[in-house]
Amino acid sequence: MAEMxxxxxxxxxxxxGLWTLKIKVDGETVVDTEPDLGYxxxxxxxxxxxxxxTQITTYCDRLCYASANTWSHAYIYAAExxxxxxxxxxxxxxxxxxxxxxxxxxxxxxxxxxxxxIGNLSVLVWCLREREMxxxxxxxxxxxRMHYNFPRIGxxxxxxxxxxxLRARHKLKLFLDRIQEYEALFDESTVFLIRSQGIGYAxxxxxxxxxxxxxxxxxxxxxxxxxxxxxxxxxxxxxxxPAVERSSIKGADCYDRYRIRVEEMRQSASLVLxxxxxxxxxxxxxxxxxxxxxxxxxxxxxxxxTSGSHHFEDSRGESMFYIAGGGEGRxxxxxxxxxxxxxxxxxxxxxxxxxxxxxxxxxxxxxxxxPCIGETDR
Amino acid sequence: MRKVSEKVQLEAAEKLASSLNKMDGVxxxxxxxxxxxxxxxxxxxxxxxxxxxxxxxxxxxKYLVDHCSxxxxxxxxxxxxxxxxxxxxxxxxxxRDPIIENGxxxxxxxxxxxxxxxxxxxxxxxxIKIGDTRTPSVPSVQNLWVGADWNEKETWDLVGIDxxxxxxxxxxxxxxxxxxGFHPLQKQHKLRYHGFEEMYxxxxxFMRKPVDSSRVK
Numbered sequence: 381m382a383e384m385x386x387x388x389x390x391x392x393x394x395x396x397g398l399w400t401l402k403i404k405v406d407g408e409t410v411v412d413t414e415p416d417l418g419y420x421x422x423x424x425x426x427x428x429x430x431x432x433x434t435q436i437t438t439y440c441d442r443l444c445y446a447s448a449n450t451w452s453h454a455y456i457y458a459a460e461x462x463x464x465x466x467x468x469x470x471x472x473x474x475x476x477x478x479x480x481x482x483x484x485x486x487x488x489x490x491x492x493x494x495x496x497x498i499g500n501l502s503v504l505v506w507c508l509r510e511r512e513m514x515x516x517x518x519x520x521x522x523x524x525r526m527h528y529n530f531p532r533i534g535x536x537x538x539x540x541x542x543x544x545x546l547r548a549r550h551k552l553k554l555f556l557d558r559i560q561e562y563e564a565l566f567d568e569s570t571v572f573l574i575r576s577q578g579i580g581y582a583x584x585x586x587x588x589x590x591x592x593x594x595x596x597x598x599x600x601x602x603x604x605x606x607x608x609x610x611x612x613x614x615x616x617x618x619x620x621x622p623a624v625e626r627s628s629i630k631g632a633d634c635y636d637r638y639r640i641r642v643e644e645m646r647q648s649a650s651l652v653l654x655x656x657x658x659x660x661x662x663x664x665x666x667x668x669x670x671x672x673x674x675x676x677x678x679x680x681x682x683x684x685x686t687s688g689s690h691h692f693e694d695s696r697g698e699s700m701f702y703i704a705g706g707g708e709g710r711x712x713x714x715x716x717x718x719x720x721x722x723x724x725x726x727x728x729x730x731x732x733x734x735x736x737x738x739x740x741x742x743x744x745x746x747x748x749x750x751p752c753i754g755e756t757d758r
Numbered sequence: 759m760r761k762v763s764e765k766v767q768l769e770a771a772e773k774l775a776s777s778l779n780k781m782d783g784v785x786x787x788x789x790x791x792x793x794x795x796x797x798x799x800x801x802x803x804x805x806x807x808x809x810x811x812x813x814x815x816x817x818x819x820k821y822l823v824d825h826c827s828x829x830x831x832x833x834x835x836x837x838x839x840x841x842x843x844x845x846x847x848x849x850x851x852x853x854r855d856p857i858i859e860n861g862x863x864x865x866x867x868x869x870x871x872x873x874x875x876x877x878x879x880x881x882x883x884x885x886i887k888i889g890d891t892r893t894p895s896v897p898s899v900q901n902l903w904v905g906a907d908w909n910e911k912e913t914w915d916l917v918g919i920d921x922x923x924x925x926x927x928x929x930x931x932x933x934x935x936x937x938x939g940f941h942p943l944q945k946q947h948k949l950r951y952h953g954f955e956e957m958y959x960x961x962x963x964f965m966r967k968p969v970d971s972s973r974v975k
Contacts (some may be wrong), residue, residue: 421931425916426942461791482974584866587852588825591905601856601865601910608870609879612793616761623863629858688794689800689883690848691827702830702845716943718830720847728908757931 383411385589393723394743396493397753401731401746403540406736417724421757428717431481433533433680443719444755446489446526447695449482451755454692456531457612458701462688462714463533469534470667472614474674475661477548477615478521478530480655485514485558486695487641487648490750492560494638497747498575502511502563513551518545527714531534535675545656545663552649559645566749567639569581576634580733580745582603583631590732591725594697596749599625599640600632606693623647634748639725641750660693682706697722721755761869762879770878771799774821781816783809789883801882810886813896817848818902825849826903829910830892831917834963840887842894845917852877864875869898888919895920917945 387399398419404412424443428436440455441448453475460467515525522528530537542722566572582592584600597604605622607615612621623643625636632640656663667673682705684689689702702722730749734742763886770787778786783806788797805813817823827847834840856866868877888894898921900907910921911930918941921927929936 400952408832418933423942426947457793461793466792486874555850583794585824585855588851591903591909593825597853599781601863601873602853603865604851604853608761610798610849611759611761611796612883616796618759620759621867624867626865627863629861629863685843691849691881698827698849700828700847700848702828715902716830718781718828718831718845720828725809725905725908726914729905730904739829 386537388742389416394497394746395463396747397752397756399727399753401742401757403739403742405739406606406710408740410737410739410742413730413735415727416726418757420753424758425717425719428714429706430714431715433463433682433714436714437531438527438529441529442754443721444752445757446527446752447482447486447531447755449522450486450692450694451699452529453479453531454690454699456533456690457692457699458703459533459692460586460678460688461690462682462686462705463679463704465534467535467674468673468676470539470660471613471676473655474521474536474540475531475538475653476613476615476618477659478518478528478536479563480651481514481517481548482589482647483695484645485511485518488514490641490695491638492730493749495566495572497743498714499571500569503562505557506562506565510555517544517548517551522546532678533674534678537670538669539665539667539674540659540663542664542666548656549653550654554746556646556649559642563642563737567657573635573742574740575747577640578633579737579741579746580637580730581628581631582662582729582733588731592722592729592730594694594722595640595644596632596637597615598695599627601625601627606691606698610654610691612692613692614655615651617658618651620654634744637748637750652713660716681712693724696752697726699755719755719758721758723750723752723756724758727751727756760869762870762873764799766874766878767880768797768799770875773802774880775803776801777811777821781809781813782812799880800886801880803882803886804885805885807888807896808844810884812886813916814899814902815898817882821850822852823850823880824847824853825851826899826906826909827905829913831913831919831943833917835945841890842843842917842919844886844889844896844913846882846884846886847893848882850876850878850880850882852879870916877899893920894918895922897922898924899926909916915941917941918944 383406385404389395390398400416402414439451440452443451488507490512492504495503522530584602587597601622603622625640627636684706686705692699702718703714704716734745775788777788778784786803789802790797790801803920829844832843856863
């Protein structure tokens with residue numbers, strides 16, 4: 381049969397956003413692929429060059445709607461590196477709580493979207509129900525539902541509100557019970573197992589060479605996690621180890637990538653619970669916004685010729701900001717902001733990963749890598 | 759949590775920096791930054807564009823730097839010592855495929871408190887400065903780190919720095935039909951809604967009148 385090229389997207393349920401996957405098929409088998417990105421390129425890096433350091437946080441929130449908090453924190457750590465700010469320990473704990481709750485919400489969004497990808501619609505409703513609990517908690521912290529603009533250079537916007545720790549503990553406990561229901565829903569569904577097992581194999585050494593990181597690489601049986609190999613915040617003071625999945629001999633398949641995310645949600649919940657117990661000053665104390673216990677004074681200008689960068693473990697992999705500061709009398713604004721998007725690097729790899737499988741496997745393989753187009757196109 | 763001790767990491771960073779220093783056209787040092795709770799040493803190196811191909815090969819094969827995080831291009835039209843700069847961020851992760859025993863995969867759990875030698879995780883930042891030229895270019899590292907492929911595409915697309923030997927260079931974020939030579943992160947392109955004066959005499963024909971010049975931003 382003659383080979384031909386087909387465009388999947390830009391409007392296709394598989395794509396989780398606007399992009400095109402061009403596939404070359406021989407009958408039902410995929411023989412070549414070519415991703416085509418850039419449909420929602422907003423030029424965030426260019427916009428940041430004419431904003432001052434505090435204004436940029438809002439743009440970073442909007443890089444990814446499913447994981448807004450991790451992105452603004454990724455920026456904040458790079459900006460603090462540039463400006464040389466020392467953050468109070470209490471603020472670091474509050475940030476950890478915010479980021480880990482966001483990670484749960486992001487993985488739940490992924491799990492909810494992955495179900496319909498491979499023919500299990502009811503799981504979407506279940507996951508969004510629990511995601512709502514997480515978003516309520518984040519709303520208490522940041523004030524809005526999705527784009528929180530929560531961290532500040534030098535600390536956080538506001539302290540944990542009264543009763544937050546109580547509600548967070550209660551909700552996370554409920555969530556840890558309900559996670560077992562999802563596992564039952566997925567692991568006992570024959571349709572899910574048939575469609576996710578044995579496809580999209582990926583090996584760790586190949587993945588790291590292709591720049592893939594985060595849950596996708598931990599699914600293949602290695603414990604590479606920026607939070608533990610290059611620790612930041614207060615992760616090193618809590619009792620945890622990166623979640624690692626025992627993959628099959630051929631590498632991690634889509635099922636392993638599902639397992640690792642469920643495991644990470646459990647772990648994030650445990651990290652939040654530990655942080656609420658260990659937070660200096662206690663989780664029930666409240667400091668007014670601007671208190672030196674939760675925010676340190678930060679300079680607004682970066683000297684000429686300085687730069688700051690920080691690797692950060694995003695929900696989807698290693699994200700990173702590089703900021704070149706000052707230069708040529710523009711002290712208040714960065715000269716160049718560069719963003720590493722984990723999915724921008726992973727999508728080309730995931731597209732290569734599906735070569736040799738059937739056309740019907742494409743949504744399962746692509747979805748298992750958790751693509752997010754907002755951060756990819758920036 | 760088991761983590762790499764600061765001493766081990768600093769020693770590994772200094773070792774890598776001193777061996778990089780011995781290569782031609784490389785100036786390297788260790789920069790210790792603090793991020794709230796701990797010190798993180800970064801191996802900073804400045805490499806001349808002619809030597810970058812060889813240095814990259816050594817980094818990958820001899821010093822086992824296996825992860826290319828990010829490539830950043832910067833246009834410095836008014837700087838005195840450089841007009842273009844390419845910055846590479848690498849991580850040494852030490853990831854190995856898990857071993858298989860009796861048909862069962864044993865997950866490769868690295869105990870970071872015990873790593874040594876070339877397995878110590880490190881951050882590496884390489885900067886390449888390019889002089890005044892209309893066609894800036896550096897050797898491509900796509901064949902060493904496949905992950906650099908799309909980073910290089912992006913850097914060319916947005917900043918206009920070319921990578922010699924890169925296969926399949928094309929627009930990734932800008933539309934495919936963008937004019938040749940249009941690279942929006944070059945500094946001669948200004949944001950239209952920022953300096954209003956620039957906006958009204960722009961060549962792109964926005965025929966709007968200044969409504970309120972105080973409404974900048």
